[in-house]
Amino acid sequence: MIEKYNSLKKFDNSFINSNVKLIAGVDEAGRGPIAGPVVAAAVIFDKKKFNPQINDSKKLSEKKREELFEWIIQNCISYSIGIVSHIEIDEINILQASLKAMKIAVDNLKIKPHLILIDGNKSFSNDNEIDIKTIVKGDSKSFAIASASIIAKVTRDRIMKEASLMHPEYLWEKNKGYPTLQHIEAVKTFGITPLHRKTFLKNIFE
Numbered sequence: 381m382i383e384k385y386n387s388l389k390k391f392d393n394s395f396i397n398s399n400v401k402l403i404a405g406v407d408e409a410g411r412g413p414i415a416g417p418v419v420a421a422a423v424i425f426d427k428k429k430f431n432p433q434i435n436d437s438k439k440l441s442e443k444k445r446e447e448l449f450e451w452i453i454q455n456c457i458s459y460s461i462g463i464v465s466h467i468e469i470d471e472i473n474i475l476q477a478s479l480k481a482m483k484i485a486v487d488n489l490k491i492k493p494h495l496i497l498i499d500g501n502k503s504f505s506n507d508n509e510i511d512i513k514t515i516v517k518g519d520s521k522s523f524a525i526a527s528a529s530i531i532a533k534v535t536r537d538r539i540m541k542e543a544s545l546m547h548p549e550y551l552w553e554k555n556k557g558y559p560t561l562q563h564i565e566a567v568k569t570f571g572i573t574p575l576h577r578k579t580f581l582k583n584i585f586e
Contacts, residue, residue, distance in 0.1 A: 388523040389430050395495055396427055404493035405524025406486060408478045409532040413557030414580040416540050418469060420462040420481035421531035423524055424493050429455055436519040437529040449534040452527045460488035461535055466577045479504040499525045547573050
């Protein structure tokens with residue numbers, strides 16, 4: 381298992397050369413939920429900084445993600461978050477909203493990277509002339525992307541837990557806005573909230 385995690389750091393460091401010293405990993409959380417925002421994160425590490433527990437956020441427990449969240453923000457060179465609301469998701473669609481959140485996260489970095497690694501196969505328009513590489517399943521290949529996936533996931537989960545205090549019927553503290561059976565039943569019973577993505581609910585009501 382350690383070898384697997386070592387490969388994440390080796391993957392990132394393979395891009396380092398005389399022109400590339402700082403690499404930002406970028407990932408998002410919240411494409412699938414029917415409520416709440418989409419959240420992206422960008423993270424930059426020194427090439428020597430490493431934690432063998434870092435992995436794709438989906439493969440970690442909630443408790444472990446919370447622990448690693450703190451380690452990442454204390455040990456990275458820079459990190460930033462981008463949030464696009466459920467309202468804008470309905471207006472521009474979830475793919476464009478996800479890319480916009482990623483761009484916001486990168487633009488808000490206090491230190492500019494020389495290379496951006498994005499999870500997936502889609503990229504946002506780049507105004508900063510920084511090289512971008514899209515990495516399919518990047519959150520299981522890249523240390524920086526995996527770290528960004530943790531930051532994005534924990535941040536979004538906290539937003540949904542906070543929102544659940546106002547709307548306890550929907551169990552967002554558990555489902556984080558994803559369309560679980562209990563969440564869908566709550567929508568049918570209590571109706572939609574101001575935080576629901578209306579374009580995502582058409583299939584439920586149809």
